[in-house]
Amino acid sequence: MKRSFTILTVLYAALLFTASCTKDNALVTTPVDEAVTPYDVPITYNFANADFFKASQRVKMGAELNSYLGTANNAVITSAKANDYFDNKNNLFTTDASLNTSGVTLAEKTADAAYFRGHFATQATNSLSNTVTAADGTAGIIVVGxxxxxxxxxxxxxxxxxxxxxxxxxxxxxxxxxxxxxPNDDNKTVTNGTTLAQRHWDEAFGNLGVPVNYDPAVTYVNTDPLRPLLWGGYLAERGKEILAGKTIFDAFLKGRAALGGHDKVVVAAQAKIIIDKWEQLNAAAALEYSTIPTRSVNVNNLATQFHALSEGFGFIHSLQFRATTSKLSAADYATLKSIFATNFYTLINEPGFTKLVQAQTILKTTYVL
Structure with missing residues (x-):
């Protein structure tokens, strides 16, 4: 009898141990998905407790830094002042004085900040020659009309x-x-009215540079303090034909609403739409700026040709930050970089604009433009 009791006891303990392990493992490896709840998609980005303040402040900072760099056409600028804008030092912002005390900087979120500081220094050096006529190998001014x-x-x-x-x-x-x-963000724990996933979605929206009531059909005037800036401006300037403004804004609205309804499938779909269309917008801008110099009406107009190529140079650099799911191959991107790194005097004097046509072909084919 004693032997039977011992065997039964051991077997019972083993069963309890096994059940306990199975239960613990289930809690760790098989979390229960949240059920999708009904949600409405609004027509403006006025979600409760949405906060994209920091991203919006950086957009304004970027616009003002760009304006300062542009004054080098007529005035001598310094890299020190450009860096102060970049680092938000010495209270330089005037379009919106609150930028100076916002606690954010451009530099803290910019990949390879040293690359941009290098361009600041070059622009400052070039500004010393803003009374000299530019030529191949010589910095200076090009005037056409x-x-x-x-x-x-x-x-x-x-x-x-x-x-x-x-x-x-x-x-x-x-x-x-x-x-x-x-998809990896917590969308369950609510802090100050929003989840981590919602806060990150809002921050992504802020980088687009559009007002909460953005309307792609509206022509915003430069005096409008709520006008789209940077990428927001390019939604209209280079994105109309591909419906970039409506597509991206609507996807931001639908995705944010879907987060509130815990609709993971819709959230993922809208994120992909935004990423893909934003990249296509970037490519559309690069295509236009590689095409402008080759149009017969612009041939021999160095001011127009070089300005377009300079913008194209920047947008090709921008494509470096495309998603890993991008349609643009590493080899084609390297070719684009190489083309725009070519001396512009060489590019515009090539018979048939060989390199620029090659760039156009890559962009058209890859992005269906």
Whole structure:
């Protein structure tokens, strides 16, 4: 009898141990998915407790830094002051004085900040030659009619390289990173009215640079304090034909609403729409700026040709920060980089614009433009 009791006791203990392990493992490895709850998609980005203040402040900072770099056409600028804008030092912002005390900087979120500081230094050096006529190998000014452009020895406008490059290295890069990581974010724990996933979605939206009531059919005037800036402006300037404004804004609205309803499938779909269309917008801008110099009406107009190539240079740099799911291959991207790194005087004097046509073909084919 004693032997039977011992065997039964051991067997019972083993069963309890096994059941306990199975239960613990289930809690760890098989979390219960949240049920989708009904949700409505609004027509404006006025979600309760949505906060994209920091991203919006950086957009304004970027616009004002770009303006300062552009004054080098007519005035001598310094890299020290450009860096102060970049680092938010010495209270330089005037379009919105609250930027100075916002506690955010451009530099803290910009990939390879040293690259942009280099362009600041080059633009400052070039500004010392803003009374000299530019030539191949010589920095200076190109004047055609009422248009005046400050270029470096190869024809590159460093302010455009910095402005458009930063649109990718900061704002596009941040949005892609945030949206790509949304599936890994906590969308259950609510802090101050929102979950981590919702806060990251809001931050991604702020990098687009549009008002909460953005309307792609509206022509915003420069005096409107709530007008779209940076990428927001390019939704209309280079994105109309691909419906970039409506597509991206609507996806931001639907995805944010879906987060509230815990609809993971819709959230993932909208994130992909935003990332893909934003990249296509970038490519559409690069295509236009590689095409402008080759149009017969612009041939021999160096001010127009070099300005377009300089913007294209920046947008090609921006494509470096595309998602890993991008349609643009590493080999084709390397080719685009190489083309725009070519001396601009060489590019515009090539018979048939061989290199620029090659760039156009890559962009058209890859992005169906």
């Amino acid at each position: 009422t248009t005046k452009r400050l270029v470096g020895p190869t024809g590159l406008e460093s302010n455009q390289a910095a402005a458009k490059g930063m649109m990718g290295a900061l704002f596009f890069k941040e949005a892609v990173t945030l949206l790509t990581n949304i």
